Every structure is written in structure tokens, then in C-alpha cells.
Amino acid sequence: xxxxxxxxxxxxxxxxxxxxxxxxxxxxxxxxxxxxxxxxxxxxxxxxxxxxxxxxxxxxxxxxxxxxxxxxxxxxxxxxxxxxxxxxxxxxxxxxxxxxxxxxxxxxxxxxxxxxxxxxxxxxxxxxxxxxxxxxxxxxxxxxxxxxxxxx
Numbered sequence: 521x522x523x524x525x526x527x528x529x530x531x532x533x534x535x536x537x538x539x540x541x542x543x544x545x546x547x548x549x550x551x552x553x554x555x556x557x558x559x560x561x562x563x564x565x566x567x568x569x570x571x572x573x574x575x576x577x578x579x580x581x582x583x584x585x586x587x588x589x590x591x592x593x594x595x596x597x598x599x600x601x602x603x604x605x606x607x608x609x610x611x612x613x614x615x616x617x618x619x620x621x622x623x624x625x626x627x628x629x630x631x632x633x634x635x636x637x638x639x640x641x642x643x644x645x646x647x648x649x650x651x652x653x654x655x656x657x658x659x660x661x662x663x664x665x666x667x668x669x670x671x672x
Contacts, residue, residue: 527592528552551576613654
């Protein structure tokens with residue numbers, strides 16, 4: 521059954537995930553390195569992993585199944601989940617696909633190099649209302665697409 525996993529430590533769209541998942545009656549697992557407050561819903565769970573490099577990412581990759589959805593801004597995690605047949609979407613609503621993950625990884629490497637050289641400082645801009653709206657729409661579309669594929 522379709523399940524949504526959220527790389528939750530820095531995820532800015534958790535409320536949107538809860539809303540869409542509730543509408544579709546899907547289970548959500550938030551994976552984090554520390555406890556956080558979650559809605560008191562039986563379909564929403566929090567998995568706190570031990571603090572360690574990529575501990576949350578590794579837990580998600582171990583649990584995710586083909587057809588599941590992973591919400592993450594981590595491009596490398598998205599790629600690992602795609603390799604297992606899952607779908608991945610970023611907080612801005614941009615889906616990661618086998619067709620675009622290579623360019624996303626290359627862009628990530630370029631940005632890291634520019635930060636090291638001091639060409640770029642700071643992180644991405646905060647999400648706007650439009651970004652949140654796009655995320656809601658894209659997550660809903662992704663769920664519907666997976667369900668159509670499962671019927672065929």
C-alpha cells in the first residue's frame with residue numbers, strides 16, 4: 521500500500537503532507553534525528569533514528585518500497601529511493617525522476633563547489649505560498665498517478 525516517508529528534520533512542508541495524506545487516507549512516517557511534535561493521528565508516525573551521518577536517509581532507504589513516496593530536499597536520498605522504485609518529491613513541489621536526477625546531482629555538486637570557493641553564500645530562499653501550493657498540487661498528482669499505475 522502506498523506510504524509517504526518524510527525526511528523530516530528540516531522539512532518545511534510537513535503540514536501540507538499531513539493534509540494531502542489525510543485526504544487520500546495514506547500512512548505517513550516522518551524520519552528524524554530528534555523527537556518532534558506530530559499530529560495525534562494513527563496514520564502519522566514518527567521514527568527517531570540515532571544521530572549519525574545519513575542515519576535518517578539509510579532508514580528511509582531500508583523501509584521504502586516501490587510505489588511509495590519520499591518527501592525530501594536531499595538529492596542523493598531521492599536518487600537512492602528512485603533506485604528502489606519509489607517516487608521522490610522536493611519541498612518546492614519538484615518531482616525527482618530517473619530523467620532529471622542526474623542533472624540534479626550535477627547541480628548539487630556545482631553549488632557545493634561554488635560555496636567552497638566563496639562564490640555563493642547562504643542556502644536556498646524560504647518557501648513562498650506559491651511553492652507550498654505547487655507542492656500540494658504535485659503531491660496530489662503524484663499520488664493519483666501511482667494509484668492509476670497500480671490499477672493497471
